[in-house]
Ligand SMILES: Nc1ncnc2c1ncn2[C@@H]1O[C@H](COP(=O)(O)OP(=O)(O)OP(=O)(O)O)[C@@H](O)[C@H]1O
């Protein structure tokens with residue numbers, strides 16, 4: 397089986413706090429691999445190191461066998477890695493269309509000359525934009541400003557922006573956070589659909605979702621990897637139960 | 645789109661009517677600082693970067709073009725060389741400035757401005773120091789009032805069209821992404837620092853172009869044109885007009901130059917009045933004069949629509 401992402405001994409210390417320590421992880425191409433753990437376990441920090449937002453204190457990240465440790469974050473979408481943020485992170489005063497268009501343009505324009513062309517010269521990007529927006533169910537809002545959307549719709553837009561990079565590997569940081577139950581179901585369905593075309597590394601709090609859709613689950617606690625396995629193995633793991641119960 | 649069409653029509657009308665409303669030197673100054681403010685807005689309004697050093701580019705370019713004209717070079721060489729000079733200096737200075745954000749960015753641009761001012765001040769042999777660079781002659785073919793006006797308005801239109809092309813290109817969208825959310829722009833693959841540098845350079849290069857023309861108005865370059873107070877004026881004019889629209893800053897320039905011309909005759913302490921006006925605009929009309937006009941226009945439209953609607957109701961009743 398092909399491992400698209402390999403992480404070795406990844407570590408991040410904030411002063412004396414060790415947010416992530418010595419985590420090893422391999423993501424198999426074409427699967428949904430989830431990372432779970434109690435609040436503050438280090439999941440977002442772990443993601444931020446992969447996506448270049450914060451440089452690791454130690455360890456390495458290999459993507460398609462290339463060492464990408466500490467790469468600046470703007471380089472990753474061009475290599476095929478896109479990230480969806482835990483806290484909704486869109487362009488508020490721009491329309492839904494502009495939000496997604498800009499993301500597609502970023503990874504699809506070939507030369508700097510394209511920067512100076514007219515916005516109307518990019519038919520393929522226009523079409524892709526509409527398709528992606530329709531995939532996340534926001535077609536009726538396409539010309540509204542992002543700030544005018546509801547929270548749930550902004551989460552969907554966040555996802556659409558991420559998909560605009562046409563990535564091979566999707567990093568999703570709690571895509572269902574703060575969503576109403578119906579919207580959560582919708583998002584779960586979307587992730588399941590996406591898994592047919594993308595490899596997904598998912599952080600998620602809601603257990604039933606993780607158990608339902610993941611192939612492999614990695615459990616972090618206090619920055620360390622304490623368990624890894626199939627949903628069934630994780631469900632029956634004593635260590636995992638302790639970690640979650642111990643915190644409550 | 646409709647909004648832009650109306651503004652461009654208004655602009656063309658202004659270009660025809662302007663020379664009859666204002667004295668020759670005043671209208672030329674309005675167009676030249678129009679280029680400065682509209683280009684500064686690319687950085688300020690579109691990208692969200694406040695530079696307190698734009699007089700550096702305006703002044704330096706004015707010196708280069710003035711010195712070349714004094715040296716006997718033709719105007720059509722002096723303008724491109726001075727503009728290119730601003731471009732190169734902006735890349736160099738911008739490279740350091742965009743490494744920092746917010747207040748630190750402002751301070752850096754300000755510091756560079758001070759540095760260039762100081763050089764101009766002490767380098768008396770070349771710049772004329774405090775006395776200014778004097779004795780620059782306008783070429784004969786633009787010496788008459790009419791030809792000079794045609795020349796400046798052509799240069800102005802060229803700059804406005806070029807800048808409009810930029811804001812309506814993907815590059816213009818990238819600038820807005822940076823203003824809205826620089827982290828997210830980075831996460832979707834844009835090298836934010838690089839694009840900030842481009843934005844800074846575009847604004848500075850066009851400001852340089854304007855500076856190279858400025859020398860023709862009064863046949864001289866006074867040293868205030870490179871002073872940081874001028875950088876303040878540039879920001880003031882841009883904000884006063886409104887950073888929310890492409891041509892908004894031009895309204896600020898016209899208003900500012902007209903008001904300061906008017907008040908400076910009446911009262912020597914006129915900057916006081918400008919200060920009060922500035923405070924009012926910043927406190928109550930964040931979008932500047934252009935947004936104020938736009939809102940009035942919208943209100944007028946909705947009222948006329950309403951009366952039309954009422955008329956229709958009346959008509960149907962009558963039928
Ligand atoms: N920039 C930072 N400086 C100092 N400490 C930090 C920083 N970022 C995170 N931490 C700490 O690192 C630990 C891990 O945080 P992280 O956000 O990665 O957890 P998480 O698993 O994503 O939590 P959640 O489930 O709440 O999203 C926490 O103790 C947090 O306080």
Ligand SMILES: [Mg+2]
Pocket residue numbers: 439440441482
């Ligand atoms: Mg988190």
